[in-house]
Amino acid sequence: MSTRHHVVIGSGVAGNQAAETLRQRDPDSRITMITISRLPFFNRYDLPRVFYGARDWRRFIIYPAEYYRENRINLRRATRVVSVDSASQIIKLEHKESIRFDSLLVASGAGAYLPEDLSEFRPLMHGFGAYREAVTVAEALPKAGHAIMLGGDTIGLDLARTLLDTGHRVTLVAGPYTFWPHEVAEKDRPKFIEALTKMGIVVVEQQERGGIASIETGAKGLAARKLTFHDGSELAGDVVMPFYGVMPSLDFMLGSGVDIERGLLVSPNLRTTNENIYAAGDVCQIWTDKEHKYCFYHGWKNVRAMGELAAKNITGADEPWVPTQDETLRLTKEGKIESPFWEYQ
Amino acid sequence: MAGIEFGLDFLVDMHRGVKKTVGKRVAVIGAGFTALDCARVAVRLGGEEVTIHIRTSEEYIPITQEEIFEAKREGVRIKGLRSPMKFVLDEEGKVSGVEFAQNRLGGWREGGRRIAIPIEGSEFVEPCDTVIVAIGQQTVHEFSDLPLQLDKWKNARLSDNGMTSQPGVFAAGDYVSGASTVVQAVGHGRKLARRIDTWLLGRDRHRQAVRIEPVERPLRERASDFIPRQHMPTAKLGKRVKSLACEVETGMDLATAQEEAKRCYLCHLRYQIDVDRCIYCRACIEVAPRSCIKLVGGVEIGADGTYGKLQETKEWNKVGAIWIDNNECIRCGACYNVCPIKCITISRCELTEVEVEA
Numbered sequence: 001m002s003t004r005h006h007v008v009i010g011s012g013v014a015g016n017q018a019a020e021t022l023r024q025r026d027p028d029s030r031i032t033m034i035t036i037s038r039l040p041f042f043n044r045y046d047l048p049r050v051f052y053g054a055r056d057w058r059r060f061i062i063y064p065a066e067y068y069r070e071n072r073i074n075l076r077r078a079t080r081v082v083s084v085d086s087a088s089q090i091i092k093l094e095h096k097e098s099i100r101f102d103s104l105l106v107a108s109g110a111g112a113y114l115p116e117d118l119s120e121f122r123p124l125m126h127g128f129g130a131y132r133e134a135v136t137v138a139e140a141l142p143k144a145g146h147a148i149m150l151g152g153d154t155i156g157l158d159l160a161r162t163l164l165d166t167g168h169r170v171t172l173v174a175g176p177y178t179f180w181p182h183e184v185a186e187k188d189r190p191k192f193i194e195a196l197t198k199m200g201i202v203v204v205e206q207q208e209r210g211g212i213a214s215i216e217t218g219a220k221g222l223a224a225r226k227l228t229f230h231d232g233s234e235l236a237g238d239v240v241m242p243f244y245g246v247m248p249s250l251d252f253m254l255g256s257g258v259d260i261e262r263g264l265l266v267s268p269n270l271r272t273t274n275e276n277i278y279a280a281g282d283v284c285q286i287w288t289d290k291e292h293k294y295c296f297y298h299g300w301k302n303v304r305a306m307g308e309l310a311a312k313n314i315t316g317a318d319e320p321w322v323p324t325q326d327e328t329l330r331l332t333k334e335g336k337i338e339s340p341f342w343e344y345q
Numbered sequence: 346m347a348g349i350e351f352g353l354d355f356l357v358d359m360h361r362g363v364k365k366t367v368g369k370r371v372a373v374i375g376a377g378f379t380a381l382d383c384a385r386v387a388v389r390l391g392g393e394e395v396t397i398h399i400r401t402s403e404e405y406i407p408i409t410q411e412e413i414f415e416a417k418r419e420g421v422r423i424k425g426l427r428s429p430m431k432f433v434l435d436e437e438g439k440v441s442g443v444e445f446a447q448n449r450l451g452g453w454r455e456g457g458r459r460i461a462i463p464i465e466g467s468e469f470v471e472p473c474d475t476v477i478v479a480i481g482q483q484t485v486h487e488f489s490d491l492p493l494q495l496d497k498w499k500n501a502r503l504s505d506n507g508m509t510s511q512p513g514v515f516a517a518g519d520y521v522s523g524a525s526t527v528v529q530a531v532g533h534g535r536k537l538a539r540r541i542d543t544w545l546l547g548r549d550r551h552r553q554a555v556r557i558e559p560v561e562r563p564l565r566e567r568a569s570d571f572i573p574r575q576h577m578p579t580a581k582l583g584k585r586v587k588s589l590a591c592e593v594e595t596g597m598d599l600a601t602a603q604e605e606a607k608r609c610y611l612c613h614l615r616y617q618i619d620v621d622r623c624i625y626c627r628a629c630i631e632v633a634p635r636s637c638i639k640l641v642g643g644v645e646i647g648a649d650g651t652y653g654k655l656q657e658t659k660e661w662n663k664v665g666a667i668w669i670d671n672n673e674c675i676r677c678g679a680c681y682n683v684c685p686i687k688c689i690t691i692s693r694c695e696l697t698e699v700e701v702e703a
Contacts, residue, residue, distance in 0.1 A: 117417075117420065213583055259450045262402075262425070295428075
């Protein structure tokens with residue numbers, strides 16, 4: 001009987017897929033899943049549905065509490081990991097508890113990246129990564145309200161489709177992140193921008209206006225937010241939402257002894273530089289022999305496959321990572337943008 | 346080669362008012378404060394894509410997080426895990442890019458830094474219009490023909506009295522320690538001045554002493570532990586990147602500075618319990634926010650008869666004394682305030698100098 005203690009940090013797609021695979025391959029082990037989220041595994045990709053009136057958090061839950069009980073996964077919600085000691089295989093939690101692990105899978109995902117030059121305006125912006133944030137945006141946006149999206153990225157553009165569909169106006173301040181994580185050639189960019197315009201999005205090129213100078217609260221009786229560009233032009237909207245891609249959530253791994261660049265550096269079998277620690281999902285940079293560099297892989301399908309692979313390798317396999325998702329941004333015959341990252345149903 | 350600058354020369358030229366220009370895409374190679382300064386100056390000179398290329402990753406470079414954050418706010422990007430291999434030149438001999446090799450992290454270097462190992466066959470080119478190389482500096486000896494003994498880093502080697510291998514020739518600052526900060530150089534200069542004085546006089550003019558004086562009451566409150574670090578105000582982003590003369594850190598106002606100063610632990614204050622008067626009521630132990638007050642059972646005595654560490658005990662029948670561990674003490678004054686017989690004293694200990702009579 002295995003008495004190994006597998007600890008998974010993160011309860012997103014990668015973490016849950018890994019826990020499921022660990023339970024199948026190592027039935028008698030202990031599995032602990034630690035998440036900072038108050039909600040159990042919820043469907044982040046479904047959050048735009050709050051604009052169709054879905055405001056009950058239960059609507060978004062994928063696995064109920066019973067699932068974790070039945071599978072003997074000890075789910076620790078609303079729990080913050082503050083450090084990991086890879087040498088002594090101990091995780092420290094914010095409330096001073098220490099947890100020893102035999103294997104650790106870091107699947108803590110990534111949070112929205114906000115460029116440093118906009119950080120001082122953070123309190124005036126609305127995020128969209130968690131259920132509570134989604135509800136807050138829905139409440140802040142009046143009927144036929146105006147959302148200003150900064151950056152773009154595929155998460156933002158997905159939300160823009162919903163906002164337009166529900167009768168809201170969307171202005172996109174476009175820049176290098178507009179189609180992130182897709183890599184769009186400079187020559188192809190105009191046709192994708194045109195497709196956004198056809199969708200009904202008002203596109204403003206940030207560079208043409210010299211960048212964003214400030215975001216302020218709107219005057220009484222006017223829209224809630226005023227955005228000013230360096231060329232002096234202004235935009236008024238009910239919410240300002242930044243979409244500049246994501247940044248790995250791995251503060252707790254700093255000083256752990258595991259190698260980090262922007263994400264946790266892992267070999268093709270998803271193992272970090274410590275033999276007992278693996279990583280999966282948006283938090284890791286995977287070495288690719290073909291390209292000779294460490295790469296991030298995003299998207300629901302990739303992340304789920306990473307969770308499964310990491311769990312397999314933790315339990316004795318030694319298989320390399322193979323991307324599972326097409327990452328090409330496409331235009332349909334009707335001229336609509338289609339991103340494979342939106343195929344999460 | 347056109348389009349290639351050396352970091353320190355670039356900064357010194359700027360400081361001296363030499364007119365400099367950079368291209369739209371600027372590649373800065375290096376991982377220290379000089380590299381960061383070069384990148385931020387390049388932004389002010391109109392560089393639109395300014396990137397610092399480093400061998401390891403942000404976690405291991407010797408720059409403070411605040412500096413990195415401010416540089417990023419100004420638009421500087423940092424790209425890691427790459428070693429420069431060669432410059433790429435266009436047909437006119439002007440730099441058009443830098444060829445890098447992808448790195449992996451290797452073992453550890455002193456000071457918590459990492460070794461970067463280039464991966465064979467992983468070379469790639471980053472296009473750029475200007476390259477600023479800021480990968481370290483060497484001590485300059487050309488101004489002197491004195492045959493000084495140097496250490497393995499080619500810096501002047503000093504004897505204990507601060508003198509070089511040439512009698513009567515002293516050295517200080519970067520010439521001895523290699524590239525460091527102005528603060529360290531000034532400190533070294535002051536120490537060396539005293540050594541020169543001692544050498545000229547033939548004896549020490551001063552000797553160090555500790556001045557101890559009583560303090561009437563605690564000078565710090567427990568609440569000060571919960572004051573967050575006060576942020577240094579900075580100039581508006583739009584204003585600062587358009588000017589080479591605009592100070593970035595604008596300084597704290599009086600109220601903010603006072604709040605920040607309250608966070609000081611006042612380590613020069615020493616709390617002591619007079620064990621002859623103490624009634625061992627435990628009140629001080631109960632109010633102490635940390636394990637700073639200890640019950641002592643005995644003292645380690647070395648083979649040569651010297652006193653060693655204090656031996657703690659939790660058994661009351663073995664307690665020989667009660668003691669405040671000033672390394673743990675946060676000078677909150679809780680013990681002083683609660684003591685029913687006022688057997689706790691506070692003293693201020695300051696290092697000072699006294700004149701030595703001839």
